[in-house]
Amino acid sequence: MKIAKISAATATTAALALGLAACGSSQPAETAAPAPAATGSAAASEAGPKYAGKTLSVWRLGNSNPAAAAYMEELNAEFTKQTGAQVKLEWIPWPTVNDKFASAATGTGGPDVTEIGNDQVPLWQSQDALSPVTDIAHAGEQAAIPQNLFGLETIDNEVYGMPWGAGARAVLYRADWFKELKIEVPKSWDELVAAAKKIQKEKGSDVDGFAFNGGSDANHLLGAFAWSEGGEYAVKEGDKWVGKLSDPAFAKGFATYTGLVQEGLSGKSRLTLNTVDIRKRFANDKVGMYLTAGWDLPGIEEDSKGKLKGDKLAFFPLPAKSGGEAPSFFGGNDIALWGSTQQAELGKEYIKLATSKTWADRYAKEGGLLPVYPDTLAALNEDPAQGPFARAFAKAKAFPADSNWTEANETKAVLQNAARAVIEGKKDAATALADANKELEEILNQ
Structure with missing residues (x-):
């Protein structure tokens, strides 16, 4: 196991996960009414009995709020309905994220699935802390997510994080x-x-x-x-x-x-x-x-x-x-499969569901982020509040996808x-x- 080069998470990544109001509005985010249950992947639906009695550990970053808590409760309920597995959800406060990741990367106690800032993917992939999810990125609804959103997540032709919600300036x-x-x-x-x-x-x-x-x-x-x-x-x-x-x-x-x-x-x-x-x-x-x-x-x-x-x-x-x-720099949050998970197949089913169009669109809307699906993003272009961000994000760019970028940029x-x-x-x-x-x-x- 490699020794992690730890650096403070960027202000961008941290803020994105707080579930604040939608960009351009100073009103607090409201808890949305429950959306119709997503169909998810056919594989997940067929796998239900296979995972009965299993428990999946999931990390979300930052502190919960009513909108985020409601979203996770409904997402996890749908996952249990489809797979039979239960979800153990843990919120990781931002000041402790790096320590938690470092401890999990060098020992035990890590999650099966975790939220992660997209700019942190190269760092933790270099520590063997993430497992590839390339098959998810190129199939089903997820194939519609633009390839330029995988710039930080794609390393040596493998994808190590699925875009969940985006941010632009x-x-x-x-x-x-x-x-x-x-x-x-x-x-x-x-x-x-x-x-x-x-x-x-x-x-x-x-x-x-x-x-x-x-x-x-x-x-x-x-x-x-x-x-x-x-x-x-x-x-x-x-x-x-x-x-x-x-x-x-x-x-x-x-x-x-x-x-x-x-x-x-x-x-x-x-x-x-x-x-x-x-x-x-x-x-x-x-x-x-x-x-x-x-x-x-x-x-x-x-x-x-x-x-x-x-x-x-x-x-x-x-x-x-x-x-x-x-x-704009395409900041945002991904959802990733932890490298040491013993439940990779089940973890991938969770990621498939969370990044399906219904649930990814909700994650973005209720967290004050931009959606990663093109048609939903395009619909925001003329919105007075979200339009400036949607237009900037449509041609967003990334910094070099290398684990040492943080050293060059911050240290x-x-x-x-x-x-x-x-x-x-x-x-x-x-x-x-x-x-x-x-x-x-x-x-x-x-």
Whole structure:
């Protein structure tokens, strides 16, 4: 058994599983009325007597809430009806997730099936903690899930997690300020820059018109800029990662990213703030716009002591400097088969049911996430609240699917350090990106 390289779960992944309100709404998620029982797979229906008396251990991440609890109760009841097996459900609080996973990966006490952040799949697969579910991904209803949603889950041609619900980012803005200052919602990068400058002019120089994210989740912002220019962080050539940070396309996106500070849209003294830090400044009237998602809304309402909620806040898709809407990182939650399970066949039946269209659509809707089935996602395009996220997610991209990406992104902060070096005048952009490219390759290929 390999020794796990543990890192804190990203804020993105953690927030996705909290079952917060749907993106763009500050109202709490309501427990939906029970949906008609899903038919599930024919194999599951026929397998009923075979699993009578069995118990399947399932982990959900985060803390339960009424909507999530109702969903799991109904899903598990349907599973028992179809298979005869019982489900032992355990909720794992976010602060203990990594410790629980590490303990289960190196010893005993793991689940049979677990919810898992999609960006954590490569890490735990590298520790032999996950078993492949490739056969589920390419058959039945699940075959309709777009292949680009399996970017982090597919390793050496095997699938190690099934997409369950998705998350994307858009620009959160002070709708009340826009109304007050007569600013139209930006549809281009130039319009966004003009809006940011007007906010700073009217609200004060200590206000970030569009906040620069240079913290642990900085690459969600940088990635959007780079991907919109056609750039990539690294690509796999054979069994080796080849960095692409020095390519002209990535460099263009990097210039837009550092330009947020160099052109004065965000303060130079705040180069290390992440989304959580920016959220707190936003709640205290110090930020006009920033890239995030709907899960920030409850925190903003709390941090502002109830002053910022409802129609004072809204979202729009991040415009690409080159035109159109920028891609988003496709965050989200998967459901996976644990590597040491002694009930792989039964576990796969659970995963088939949970990711069938009926139950996956409900998981997304009731958890404030985006659906992974294309027709359900497309139906949200014109929705005032969900539309910006649905459109961004439709062309979402992923970071390199390698277990060492977390080290490059969070522990070593390769791109964050490169950006700071440029902004602080310690390196020119070409040198900073060349140095970062070398470091990224060394980390991914170790």
